[in-house]
Amino acid sequence: MRRVAIIGHGAIGRDLATALASRDGYALAVVLRPGSASAAAVDPACAVLPDVGALARFAPALVVEAAGAGAVREWGAAVLGLGVPLLLSSVGALHDDALRHALVATAQAAGTRLYLPSGALAGLDYVRAMRGAPNLRVRYESRKPTAAWADELARLGPDAAPDAALTLFQGNARAAAARYPANLNVAATLALAGAGFEETEVRVVADPAARGNTHAIRATSDLGELDLVVANRPSPDNPKTSGIVSRALLAAVEQHFSTVVML
Template identity: 35%
Template sequence: MKIGIIGDGAIGRYVSQKLTEKALTPSVRLVRPARLKAAKDCKIPQVGHVGDLPGDISLMIDCAGHSALLEHGPSILKRGISLISVSLGALADKELEQRLTVTAKEGGAQLHLATGAIGALDCLQAARVGGLSSVTYVGRKPPKGWQGSKAEETLDLSNLEEPAVHFHGSARDAAMNYPKNANVAAAVAIAGIGFDETAVQLIADPSVTANIHEINAVGEFGQFHFRIEGKALPDNPKSSALAAMSVISSIERRNSLITI
């Protein structure tokens, strides 16, 4: 399998390192044309456009955020190259979701959304078959995990002394307004009852040190509550270590003869 990667941030570096350890070193990295010279010392060959990707690439991995999926996703899929992405929140944009669906069909490729920082999505997907009446996602992070987001418009994150809700609404609004923080909300929505019906609360909490994610779901199956306390990557408090790990897990499942 020849793999290409988009993004050289905290998640991209983690994924590259783990792939190298597993003898699956990426063959090429797709970067913005303006960064080609800055990245010329990188051991992985660099290209600036999807059209410049080698013809033998069979899988691309998007670790670069919503804008990268918007810019490159449709072209990659149309070329017949399957894509794994951590940018689940980008699909809150209905137009982009449609473009990705159409180009994947045209290219005979598949877009796989890595599960990211949350678990229990298999349970949620199964419960959807019988019918779900409500799904709520609550995301709780230390104040520094919300820096650079809309939370700063309503909260003094540097001096917060108690937990504070800074968003309450639908998963679609959360994903559109918190593109670097609400991919988990999008994952829950996609696995369950959709972006508009999934309720979301986002909380800045100075008493916690981990990123805490909770799902509450009720349906014909019964009800469940799931909670996970995840560590961020050392390089970026906004990037979940489990999100990066889920990319590697997705690749391993593609290569496995027996999978769960």
């Protein structure tokens, strides 16, 4: 039996739990704080775990984080310290060098691994192969419908409801992930795959005409070049994220347990 615990039961965690429950051979648990309103939506076949002790007793073979950057800080070292591999959904949390180094050190000491999924992106295999190549340059643009940026636009005031595309941010991946932790996990993933946080250029656009959550990557080096655009449908439960994200986590879980691993 493949024992998997999922931290969080929002749009991503719930979709992942539902997908795994439909497959044979999985025993599932959901990690939630005591009194969490999300507990009522958890399938009765899934255990609900309130703390690290309960998680240790469940003895998962893999833990999946699907609850935001705060959950990475709260649970990351504790999970890895148990010697259990951790698959992160909220990769943007790793823009914090101190947190990233601490998690890596904990994983190394415990003899386990920290997994970073592709999430809403494609082409990361090519970008990883380019890493360290001469004259590497990586540019990324996030273009999403205005519904994905409702909170941010509200903070900018009524004049910020755009009738046309509006650039919200232009800078490097570290600043992007820090500024938009719920929207820019992909920028951090791309940075870690390739040129690093400072050298990965990011542009963030709110566009009422966007055809879904669109991610454009331009990567060039002496080895070649990559131009790629992915247009994902937003999650019906959370327009900040794409429906494909939970499927990317599912694919990563299946790879973890697979005899044949595609890298």
